[in-house]
Amino acid sequence: MLFAPNAWSTPEGIPDAIDAELIVNEVAPQGRQSEIECRFHSRVGLLPDTRLTLGLPEDARVIGGTDHLDYPLADSESASFTARVVFTGKGYKEVRCVAASDSHFHRGAAAIQYLHIGPDRSTVGAHPFDPARPLSVVWPDGASVVRLPSEENYPVPHRDTPPPDAPIELAVGQTLADMTADAGQSSRRSVSMTVNGRFQFTQVANSSTLLSEVALVEIVDATDNNVLHSCYTSMQGYYSCGPFTLSGNAVRVRWSPYFSYLGDEFMVLNPEMGTDKKLDNTWSFTTGKIYAPMNGSYQIGTYIVDMNTPPQGTYVAFNLLKDILDVWRYIYNEAGVYESPVQTGGSAIVQYHWDYLHGYAVPTHYDFYDDRIYMDGSADGAGDRYVAAHEYGHAVMRYMYYPSYPNAVNCASHHIYSESSVGCAWSEGWAEFLAMLPRSDGLYRGHNVEAASWGYNDGHAWQNGPAVEGRVVGSLWDLLDNVADGYDQYSDGNIRRIWEIVHDDHPMTFQAFIDAWVARGYPVAGPANSLYQNTIQ
Template sequence: MLKPVPLIALVGAGACLAVTVVPSAFGTDAPADAAAKAGTCTIRSADKHSEAPLSCLGVTASLDHLPAVGEQATLTVDVKAQADVKNAGLSVQLPPALRIADKDDGLTAPKKDDFGQRTSQKLALAPGTRTVEIKVKAVAAGPAQIQADISDIDHPDPRRAGHDSVELTVGTSKGSTDKGVSVSKGRATKVQRPGPGTRAPRKVTPKTPAPAKAADASAPAANAQTCVNGTFRNRFQSAEGGNWEAKANRDEPVSNANVTLWGKPTAGGATRKLATGMTGNGNGKFNLCYTPTTSTTSVAWVEFRTQAGRMWSVVDYNGNQYATSSYALNNISGTANLGNVYANEGQSRAWHALDTLNKLWWNRGSTTNCWASSEQDGRCTPITVQWYPGSTDGTYWTTNEDKIHLADNDPDSEHTTVHEAGHALMGKLYRGWWPQVSNCSPHYVNRASSASCGWTEGFADAVSFHTFNDTTYYWGNGASMNLANDRSTSGIDQGDACEARVATALVDLWSQVDGGWLKSNAMMARNPQSSFREYFVTDRPAYGLDTGSKARGILWKHTIWY
């Protein structure tokens, strides 16, 4: 058995990406910058564990001091370039707790929405550092995050992008503001009514069992006399539907999240767990019922956690789940409705990542109630994502801890989250075994690496494309690239050492030959592969999957031939 090795899906330095591309992959004739060609760019903002490529663009954001409510501070944004970039885009976003009081003339007029204020500027960059200053005023107390992004608009390559953030907890009096944020536990965000941004649900929900409930979960009692219900929702920003200047604002229900009803049956009594359950799939609804021992319950509230049954979860830096609590209900009896309860805004990305994994769960291609057919009911292993505000620990998954690490803005890209989950899924199909992968650090989606790297990364890309029924990859900063290809596509290397070719060949095989990926996954659970060649030439015919003229025609279209 080959020794398992860490699998790292690349994050563009500062851009928090899961796959890596070069400018020529965007179908332009513009040559890559000389510095990038020579490999002399050295900017890195990702964690040491990431195998991110070094970037030619970087950005840093800093405050001259930490303002309390009513005070102003100077935000300095330094853009560093090690190459000529004719059309760079700088985007700065402030949270609702901060406001732009004054700014450099080149920045656009501030735009305000539920996520705060943002401003942007297009820059023509030469090697060196450009500085932009913004006067900000603190207007509300609590956790706050400032974000800055720089990217090459014409060539959104992770080697030509950067991301940075500043986290602070705004205080109410001078000197009371602290560095960093603590958002693992928080109250629900107050929202007057659902806003725009809800996407149309999938027209057909695959008939797959729901994730197993937590061990202490219980269904509402048949003779329950008191119930608390409502809908759990999340407001977040999505790279899907956005661009370098602004991401798409979304307001959507959270599916299959664990929820607990806590309360004190009598005034002054001890807090008790009254009922547990999960939010509804696709609608976020919950209805928690229990049989009271008194005519009224003194106080009760609902707590939501970033865990779906026992099948997947999102944890913070310390490995703890995020929790959002509703406001308290007093002296309740019968049925009480909380209406729309919104996830704490500081936890928004954690809830987005949790709900993104729900999209993969319902179409995961397993013959059991586990993530993979290699696991039997009752012995399932979960998928765990670690994320926290300002994180540079991403983007990757490793075999030794079986955990996905997402950097700060990674959850904004659902394709990134599912790409990493694709690695975890392959690890489960292979029962913990992993092929010896070579020449994969770094790797680029449109360039040949090795047959083993093309296979493992191509499969993860294919999982993302299969989940969202597309071939467009979205990065956490809002940039995107359509990776559809055929024999006439330029800028993408040919053959099975190129992950883009493997990914698109796989999704075409699944959709046009296999009738889905259920049989393919079952085959992978029986016989692990080290390359796409082994998958197609050896294992598909042995398992009874077609490798005839139509299947070979698909490979030929994507420049693969055996």
């Protein structure tokens, strides 16, 4: 019997709401019956609407027992189920026991185990990364150079360990045609150098679109992996790191989805590397060796991380960072800089699992207790560019309200168009509103909140009133935007008044927000019509 503990931990001193355990009672060869048990334990009181699930790959089928359980866990109560599973394919398989309770601050937990299924014998063990595919590198002269795949393209597990050498190395300024065998073969005296270039990544929604974002750049000594210099890219992806002194003969360049400013910290963690909040566990990408034959400034061209760049999911991590920083920047530029001291939306730690093929990673949610955004790779997770921004909206509210939070009852299965509760509608409507801010089209995940007035139906018949999150986000949007439609003829033009109320007064419902608006002496007649446009009277 093999045991996998809860793989998602919480910071010291903060209680975990649910513990998850995965027990492999028996692992059998391909085509034969294995037995997997999932155990869960609640530690924070009643958790209604809790769904317990066994996540399996596509080539696995359950032939006995069950792969899920809907169970309202009480305080200190345990629940478990067992599944008899047949794996029809061979190779490495990831299995998960997942618990999700949307009604309790979107709480979730998971235990993970890897199995290697063979035709004659199966084992339990760690998952190796898949072989890399070639990486295209665009150099300043426009020539396309294909660097052969090698293990060095994977994240460095420990930053005090140098990455392995590449089978083929390309010196700065060389092409494959004029590469010589003696490039960098001898040790060199210390040189002073600066590395310049550009870093981009493809968009999740459209692989032909290239994106850029502020990201951490580190120049590391290729011999001992020590960081020689660090800098950030610009929002357009350009960077110039240096000057720094190199005693060896080559460096590597590493990019990480990390940013820190004004005390706020943003990072996207790869749980395959670790779940502790530290730079070593981020989704990083590292180049091959770049040789430095003399003092000077080195242009290494544009590196593009796409869906084929190993490890799988790296490009998604940079997309997630961009989606969140777009919201952070909007708050900072449109509201925060006008306050004294300057106000921001706060930090965001994202834990992203790349498994977008099967969708059985820990469900996408924001965890109130450990202040962390969990993202899976499904169409309702990292596959949708609104979702990370939405979850960051919950983090922003916690940052402002802590330790209080709206009472989000009836929120286990909520929709933008349906009634839940005034607490749920306020917290979800706020998160949807923030996710819309960097875009000016009035859309949220295909729903046009600008058009959603009385009797609106976009394939879903929208319900009315302040317990409907779409009505809340529509009201906030109409207070902000400058588009006159129907009863809505009002515009604040910016989010400063909205931000000040939420930041300072901590309303727990949309009605409390309206009360604070009136108490502050803000305009009433125009905003009242904007709210009526959104069925709130």
